[in-house]
Amino acid sequence: MFDLVVLNGLVVDSARSSEASLGISGGRVVAVLAPGEAPPARTTIDAKGKIVLPGLVDAHVHFREPGLVHKEDFASGSRAAAAGGVTTVMVMPTDNPMTTTPDLFAEKQALATGKCHVDFALQAGLGPDPQHVRALADLGAVSFEIFMSDLAPPMLTERTHDLLAALAAVRDAAGVAGITPGDDSIVHALTVREQAMGGADRLAFWRTRPTIAEAVGLARACLAVNEIGVRAHIRQVSCAASVEVLRGLAPRTLSAEVTPHNLLLTEHEITRQGPVAKIAPPLRPASDLAAVQAALRSGTIAIVATDHAPHTPAEKQAGDTDIWKAPGGFPGVQTLLPLMLRMIGDGLLTYPELVRTCCEQPAVLFGLAGRKGTLSVGADADLVIVDPGRPFTIRNEDQQSKAGLTPFNGWTAPATPELVLLRGAVVARDGVPEGAASGRFIRPAR
Numbered sequence: 001m002f003d004l005v006v007l008n009g010l011v012v013d014s015a016r017s018s019e020a021s022l023g024i025s026g027g028r029v030v031a032v033l034a035p036g037e038a039p040p041a042r043t044t045i046d047a048k049g050k051i052v053l054p055g056l057v058d059a060h061v062h063f064r065e066p067g068l069v070h071k072e073d074f075a076s077g078s079r080a081a082a083a084g085g086v087t088t089v090m091v092m093p094t095d096n097p098m099t100t101t102p103d104l105f106a107e108k109q110a111l112a113t114g115k116c117h118v119d120f121a122l123q124a125g126l127g128p129d130p131q132h133v134r135a136l137a138d139l140g141a142v143s144f145e146i147f148m149s150d151l152a153p154p155m156l157t158e159r160t161h162d163l164l165a166a167l168a169a170v171r172d173a174a175g176v177a178g179i180t181p182g183d184d185s186i187v188h189a190l191t192v193r194e195q196a197m198g199g200a201d202r203l204a205f206w207r208t209r210p211t212i213a214e215a216v217g218l219a220r221a222c223l224a225v226n227e228i229g230v231r232a233h234i235r236q237v238s239c240a241a242s243v244e245v246l247r248g249l250a251p252r253t254l255s256a257e258v259t260p261h262n263l264l265l266t267e268h269e270i271t272r273q274g275p276v277a278k279i280a281p282p283l284r285p286a287s288d289l290a291a292v293q294a295a296l297r298s299g300t301i302a303i304v305a306t307d308h309a310p311h312t313p314a315e316k317q318a319g320d321t322d323i324w325k326a327p328g329g330f331p332g333v334q335t336l337l338p339l340m341l342r343m344i345g346d347g348l349l350t351y352p353e354l355v356r357t358c359c360e361q362p363a364v365l366f367g368l369a370g371r372k373g374t375l376s377v378g379a380d381a382d383l384v385i386v387d388p389g390r391p392f393t394i395r396n397e398d399q400q401s402k403a404g405l406t407p408f409n410g411w412t413a414p415a416t417p418e419l420v421l422l423r424g425a426v427v428a429r430d431g432v433p434e435g436a437a438s439g440r441f442i443r444p445a446r
């Protein structure tokens with residue numbers, strides 16, 4: 001007698017899709033059964049004609065708590081995740097204060113506990129001073145985030161010598177380094193020049209983030225990771241130049257991610273939507289989109305992660321006449337799965353590739369293999385049931401994030417995520433969160 005059986009769905013893993021039934025007990029998948037069997041269960045969900053995916057794992061979200069909760073908090077951010085079919089999130093350290101010490105890490109974990117609607121892991125921030133790495137690893141930090149550009153000191157790691165030392169500390173703690181690549185000398189100089197010229201048009205910020213800044217930083221990161229021999233993950237690869245660097249220089253211990261917006265939105269959206277579409281790295285031309293799409297399919301880029309980075313509508317609208325006055329970033333965790341379903345509909349991705357890049361690999365790369373991102377026996381029963389015959393439309397008014405505005409407003413997908421389960425319990429139905437906040441803190445295996 002199972003707690004729950006999900007009957008006769010098309011169950012997808014990273015290799016194939018095949019009709020099967022899932023037996024779930026104690027919040028875990030305990031049996032994968034041939035189609036047609038109707039085993040005894042307390043509850044049965046008929047998934048005939050539906051697609052059953054592992055719950056998505058988003059390795060890059062900013063939930064803004066503590067300190068910036070007017071933009072987002074653990075409750076609102078995780079409701080957005082549940083609504084969108086993301087059942088595990090990894091939360092970035094760039095809040096106020098930044099998550100950089102054992103005390104701050106423990107405080108953040110306590111803040112999130114009891115408020116999260118999906119399971120969560122926490123990332124630690126790492127500047128040039130690596131003194132807390134070991135203690136943070138012991139507390140369960142899922143990664144150590146290093147910023148080569150865009151952040152201010154003391155979080156900025158601009159010099160290669162400091163990067164090498166930080167990576168060595170992460171290696172010695174058996175951790176994973178998350179690296180936001182960039183070259184601050186380029187970005188800083190272009191920003192000074194642009195602002196001196198008074199450029200405040202919609203593309204002024206975009207002009208200060210050329211692809212060469214990302215690619216040069218990425219090349220330095222690849223060489224440094226190879227030198228140190230550390231597990232490392234590159235954030236937000238956005239352009240063809242970076243794909244070339246990865247092909248030529250990435251060591252085996254290095255993985256990379258791309259965001260849905262860098263896969264799907266060109267820089268024309270900045271002209272069209274203004275500050276709503278402001279983000280770093282910025283939206284790129286179609287040739288860059290084609291390059292990152294191909295790199296995702298080939299595995300050169302391992303995963304999709306959203307960089308869910310909410311700001312309030314008022315904060316964004318402040319940039320309507322002066323783009324510098326708007327913060328960079330927009331929400332993404334709720335729209336990840338619909339956009340991947342759109343890519344499948346457009347022939348840009350397959351269901352097994354969706355599972356590989358949005359479920360399985362994000363779990364494997366961050367120490368959650370076998371528990372998250374898979375529906376094999378023993379895994380947590382986190383899953384999404386998709387109706388492949390019912391179209392879905394992304395709308396601002398449906399966003400659970402405090403940000404409200406998504407640059408994908410009005411985009412459609414040919415399929416609808418209709419039921420989301422976390423450890424065997426429903427957490428969202430037809431895009432609306434349901435039930436109490438049952439998310440748990442997840443600690444990576446080392």
Ligand SMILES: [Zn+2]
Nearest residue numbers: 062092307309
């Ligand atoms: Zn980010």
